[in-house]
Amino acid sequence: MFSRYDILIWIIIVALALGGMFYYYNIASSGEHFVSISVNSIEFEPIPLTESNNNFRKEIEGINGLTIIEILDQRVRVISSACPDKLCVHSGWIDKPGQLLVCLPNKVVVRIISDEQQDIDFYTN
Amino acid sequence: MSSTSKLVYLSLLITFAVVIHTIESLLVIPIPVPGAKLGLANIITLLALMLYGFKSGMLVSVMRSTIGFLIVGNVVSFSLSISGAVFSTAVMGLAFVCYRKKWINILTVSILGAVSHNVAQIVMASFVVNQFHLITVYLPVLLLLAIPTGVFTGLSAMYLHKIIVKNITISHSISE
Numbered sequence: 001m002f003s004r005y006d007i008l009i010w011i012i013i014v015a016l017a018l019g020g021m022f023y024y025y026n027i028a029s030s031g032e033h034f035v036s037i038s039v040n041s042i043e044f045e046p047i048p049l050t051e052s053n054n055n056f057r058k059e060i061e062g063i064n065g066l067t068i069i070e071i072l073d074q075r076v077r078v079i080s081s082a083c084p085d086k087l088c089v090h091s092g093w094i095d096k097p098g099q100l101l102v103c104l105p106n107k108v109v110v111r112i113i114s115d116e117q118q119d120i121d122f123y124t125n
Numbered sequence: 126m127s128s129t130s131k132l133v134y135l136s137l138l139i140t141f142a143v144v145i146h147t148i149e150s151l152l153v154i155p156i157p158v159p160g161a162k163l164g165l166a167n168i169i170t171l172l173a174l175m176l177y178g179f180k181s182g183m184l185v186s187v188m189r190s191t192i193g194f195l196i197v198g199n200v201v202s203f204s205l206s207i208s209g210a211v212f213s214t215a216v217m218g219l220a221f222v223c224y225r226k227k228w229i230n231i232l233t234v235s236i237l238g239a240v241s242h243n244v245a246q247i248v249m250a251s252f253v254v255n256q257f258h259l260i261t262v263y264l265p266v267l268l269l270l271a272i273p274t275g276v277f278t279g280l281s282a283m284y285l286h287k288i289i290v291k292n293i294t295i296s297h298s299i300s301e
Contacts, residue, residue: 001230002230003227003228003229003230005223005228005229005233006229006230006232006233009229009233009236009237010233010236010272013236013240013268013271013272014269014272016265016268017265017266017268017269018265018269019265020261020264020265020268021265021266021269023261023265
């Protein structure tokens with residue numbers, strides 16, 4: 001039922017996809033990284049994830065109270081948050097572009113972006 | 126088959142496609158990639174292509190996008206949806222010729238449709254926001270997602286085609 005052309009086409013598609021992902025991953029990790037914080041979908045000025053911001057703490061005023069994030073060794077985590085289940089605290093460290101820390105009760109979203117992809121925020125239908 | 130029955134069946138197919146398109150636009154897909162869709166309406170496009178050929182497939186997909194736009198869409202989503210619909214139907218029409226010659230099977234036709242749908246949509250989306258790195262960011266993920274969704278739509282169209290062919294001949298033999 002599967003001819004050799006089928007297999008060829010499938011392999012080409014998967015190879016293009018994996019190759020593209022690998023390529024993008026290299027681009028994304030080569031650029032400068034930023035920590036983007038948004039509260040209730042209002043975005044703050046991104047914080048560069050560089051040596052100068054090592055051991056940096058920021059208190060974010062959320063819907064229910066304070067969420068405190070810490071930047072250390074070019075990684076980010078939530079130290080404490082005014083939410084009942086502490087999922088964001090238990091998520092631990094993030095250090096790659098595209099990774100997220102989300103605190104839904106407090107409506108706080110912390111994500112790492114690279115300068116290549118800063119203002120992509122677009123949804124299709 | 127007479128042209129009246131073809132007209133009726135094509136209208137029914139367009140209706141199914143519009144309903145699927147509308148329901149699908151209300152679903153929230155838990156993948157953080159813009160443009161990621163299940164592409165369930167492609168089932169009907171593929172079915173029209175199998176039953177009545179290229180022109181009808183194109184008619185169904187264009188009508189589906191246009192009527193879907195009137196129901197749930199906005200101008201941006203319409204431009205994305207129509208470009209995806211036209212390009213994927215054109216590619217599926219070409220692939221279908223290869224299928225008729227038994228070079229490739231129907232799942233590959235469907236996957237090629239899903240891939241070209243995603244390609245057209247992401248290219249159109251990057252034109253709309255004028256940011257072409259969107260393509261490098263999202264196209265690989267969309268290509269990989271096109272394989273499972275393409276297999277699913279292909280299988281659905283294949284079994285629907287079997288059922289429809291069987292039942293149309295049955296209803297004809299009863300009426301005659």
